[in-house]
Amino acid sequence: MSTVAVEVVYRGIFQKSLARNIVRNIVFAARKDGKIGTAFGRYGDSPERNGIPAKQFAVVADNAEELEETLAQYEPTEVDVTINVDDTLCKGVESWAWYGLQPINQLTKPGGTLIVTSRQDADSLIRDMHQKDSPIGLSILKSTVSFSGLWVYKDDHTDVRVLGNLCNVCPQLVSLKSMLETIREQTGSETKVASAQKAYDTATIRQVEPGEGNPEIPYSFVLPGWKEMQEGVVIKAIEAGGGFRGGEGGYQPVRNEVFKKYSTRSMRPVINFETCIKCTLCWLQCPDTCFDVTPDGLYDANMESCCGCGVCEAVCPVPDCVTMVGEAEFEDNNSQWEMWQKDKEGYNSWMTLLVDKQKSETRTHGFHHVGGYAEEIANTEEVS
Amino acid sequence: MTTVETQLFQTEQEELISGSEAIAIACALADVDVITAYPIRPYDTVMQYVSKLKADGVFDCDFIVAESEHSQFEIVKHASAVGARTFCGSSGVGWFYAFEAITVTAGLRMPVVAMVGNRALDDPGAFGTEHNDALAVRDLGWMLYWVATAQEALDIALLSWRVAEDPRVLLPMAISCDGSFLTHSQAIVNVPTSEQVRKFLPPYDRGKLQLHPDNPITIAPQVNEDWLMEIRRQSDEAMHRSVAVIEEAYADFKKTFNRGDPSAFIEEYMTEDAEILIVGMGTLALPVRVAIRRMREAGKKVGFVRIKFFRPFPTEELQRVLGGVKAVCVIDRDYSFGSPSFAGVLFHELRSTLYPLEKRPLMLNFIAGLGGREIHTNDVNHMVDIVQKAIDTGKIEQEATWIGVRE
Known part of the structure; x- marks a missing residue:
């Protein structure tokens, strides 16, 4: 029996068309190889929310009966290839369907491959990924992460480059010949065919051994049985908050203990506590109530709760007081205010470094989208 | 394409x-x-x-x-x-x-x-x-x-x-x-x-x-x-x-x-010589067929009838197909609270369908897959085990069983 399954992990809305192009073209190409396939998105992820991690799948089999065998378990429990089109998702996947935190490589089968579009190197990606007890391959497709919007698609060749790379790392899925023909038919672009071919030719795999990566056990939770649940579709409210981190001064709301938002964000706010004028706007406008009020009246973005929307940056009246910085820069979810308290000079220079770097980076999130594509395409080509 | x-x-x-x-x-x-x-x-x-x-x-x-x-x-x-x-x-x-x-x-x-x-x-x-x-x-x-x-x-x-x-x-x-x-x-x-x-x-x-x-x-x-x-x-x-x-x-x-099933009203899968017939509607056919293939390999005589037309209800066809078997295993992706057997809608329709027969099969109902929860092949095996037990003992302990619900 030969069934091959591929998942695409992507940011909802921003990368929906990208993911769809990838899974559909896999099935089209498989058809040319005389196989059969299906493509679908994880229903629990939709309707998609801006930037919230989501998944689409492609399953290819030699014949209809084999395909049925695989689909009897509708959402695959393991895949041959995981394609991650946003490298910050290497930290894990929290879909809004509330499955807890899934490691990026959770479904990647032993000996399978994880393809990541990224400008980071293998070491920094592996640092983000959770450890697995079996080896997998990591194939980095050098690329600026491709984000677009609900009604627009950034046609920067990421889809065809991923497909070319995929044919190299998973030759049992579909042949390169069929894939290139499919791309030609679907897009009518020889440039895209060439992009796919180049990605195929230059693909590399680096083995990730058991024990490599983030040793943390991802948080999880147990769902209650029907006898334990309150009747009448009633859930108890979360209690009101209290002082900052259990202290007397300040204020911190009590938050849902089993719904963190670590990986729902691709960027996070970095706060300049020196220039903050305590105007309260970030705290008021944050749709996720993520700001804790410190005893000295400052606002500390709590990373358990921040979904990275960037509203705080947008409403802050002080230049560079709140700056959204790409998630790849961070390795923990610790309090920035506490870091600043401990070592103000150290914090300020770290912050300045990040803010300056951000200015030269092209990473964007939902609020930074309009019109920014032209430069990014050039950038992608340069990187590739 | x-x-x-x-x-x-x-x-x-x-x-x-x-x-x-x-x-x-x-x-x-x-x-x-x-x-x-x-x-x-x-x-x-x-x-x-x-x-x-x-x-x-x-x-x-x-x-x-x-x-x-x-x-x-x-x-x-x-x-x-x-x-x-x-x-x-x-x-x-x-x-x-x-x-x-x-x-x-x-x-x-x-x-x-x-x-x-x-x-x-x-x-x-x-x-x-x-x-x-x-x-x-x-x-x-x-x-x-x-x-x-x-x-x-x-x-x-x-x-x-x-x-x-x-x-x-x-x-x-x-x-x-x-x-x-x-x-x-x-x-x-x-x-x-x-x-x-x-x-x-x-x-x-x-x-x-x-x-x-x-x-x-x-x-x-x-x-x-x-x-x-x-x-x-x-x-x-x-x-x-x-x-x-x-x-x-x-x-x-x-x-x-140039395509289609023998009957417009029902689809039969491995029903010939079956002792247990599973009946259901819609996409649950997929895991059920896969489970049956495996059970058949293990020598178990199980088949499946997918009801396609619910109205008009294919009464006579179902009487013909289900009439001779030992037990009928009805999967409902629905419920009818307070109904005669506190069971599913399809179950009651089928019981009413089979009532006039001289030799009536045992009938058991399984409520499964509500709210889109997946029905896995293991769930189907579990249902068939319960049905087999009823056949072996000649006794139905519980007419309707909820499958896959967290206790």
Whole structure:
């Protein structure tokens, strides 16, 4: 029996068309190889929310009966290839369907491959990924992460480059010949065919051994049985908050203990506590109530709760007081205010470094989208 | 394989589409005149694709996005009265919001075809599939069909207009598609040509019942007890007649398009020599078939009957197929709280179906897959184990068992 399954992990809305192009073209190409396939998105992820991690799948089999065998378990429990089109998702996947935190490589089968579009190197990606007890391959497709919007698609060749790379790392899925023909038919672009071919030719795999990566056990939770649940579709409210981190001064709301938002964000706010004028706007406008009020009246973005929307940056009246910085820069979810308290000079220079770097980076999130594509395409080509 | 927009309907071709998209394409193939829409998940995937086909210029119809489901169903009812071929649909509580219009559509014998993207009824708000929404029309004079694949969705949509608009029938028909499994997954579907469809599907002709200035009529006057029973009896007779019309149309379908099952009403899988027959509707067929293949390999005589038409209900066929077996294992993706066995809707229909038989099989019911929870092959094995135990001991400990619920 030969069934091959591929998942695409992507940011909802921003990368929906990208993911769809990838899974559909896999099935089209498989058809040319005389196989059969299906493509679908994880229903629990939709309707998609801006930037919230989501998944689409492609399953290819030699014949209809084999395909049925695989689909009897509708959402695959393991895949041959995981394609991650946003490298910050290497930290894990929290879909809004509330499955807890899934490691990026959770479904990647032993000996399978994880393809990541990224400008980071293998070491920094592996640092983000959770450890697995079996080896997998990591194939980095050098690329600026491709984000677009609900009604627009950034046609920067990421889809065809991923497909070319995929044919190299998973030759049992579909042949390169069929894939290139499919791309030609679907897009009518020889440039895209060439992009796919180049990605195929230059693909590399680096083995990730058991024990490599983030040793943390991802948080999880147990769902209650029907006898334990309150009747009448009633859930108890979360209690009101209290002082900052259990202290007397300040204020911190009590938050849902089993719904963190670590990986729902691709960027996070970095706060300049020196220039903050305590105007309260970030705290008021944050749709996720993520700001804790410190005893000295400052606002500390709590990373358990921040979904990275960037509203705080947008409403802050002080230049560079709140700056959204790409998630790849961070390795923990610790309090920035506490870091600043401990070592103000150290914090300020770290912050300045990040803010300056951000200015030269092209990473964007939902609020930074309009019109920014032209430069990014050039950038992608340069990187590739 | 090409994109739908470029060469649709000139030649037979394969598309990679969802069940919803397949039905939207069927609308174009059937040259539907009036389509109404109001968004609700998962049905909205149909309207998205209809608007795409229309925007791409491959399909011309009056596409009306109404301000609610109620208006949506009212509009197609009226359009149907003046002789327009119609399509609409909804899901879950959206379907229920249209219910007044849904009942009159059947009462007035308007052959509207609707797609129900099966969805759990609120509250709590949930998107996943459950069959209670569509089942609610079972007593009203709607024909009701459960689809299992995207190909079947396209095929049955075409069949629906043919049967519903037949002058011997003139009843509306609902096509039920499991949310997610059908509405949101794309499979390879053979799309026939417009030419083939024209041969199969004659134009809608309401004859003397058509509302038109040249044919002055009044539709739906108020009536009292001296009229109503006769009107109901007419609908009853039309539903009786629909059985032969479905058979005739399905035979013609198979001849025209070269595909289809032996029966229009049920699908049989490994039923020959089976001692236990599983019965269910919709996409749960997939894990059930896989589980049965494995059980057969292990020497267990288990088969599956998928009920396709729930209305008209295939009573005689089911009596023939289920009559001789030791036990019938009914899977309901629905519930009927407080019903005779505190069980599912399909279970009670089947028990009523088998009651007149001299030799009645044991009957057990399993409530499973509610709200879109997956039914796995292990669940099916578990059900069959319970049924086997009942056979071995000759005793049913519990008629209805909930499978996959967290205790």
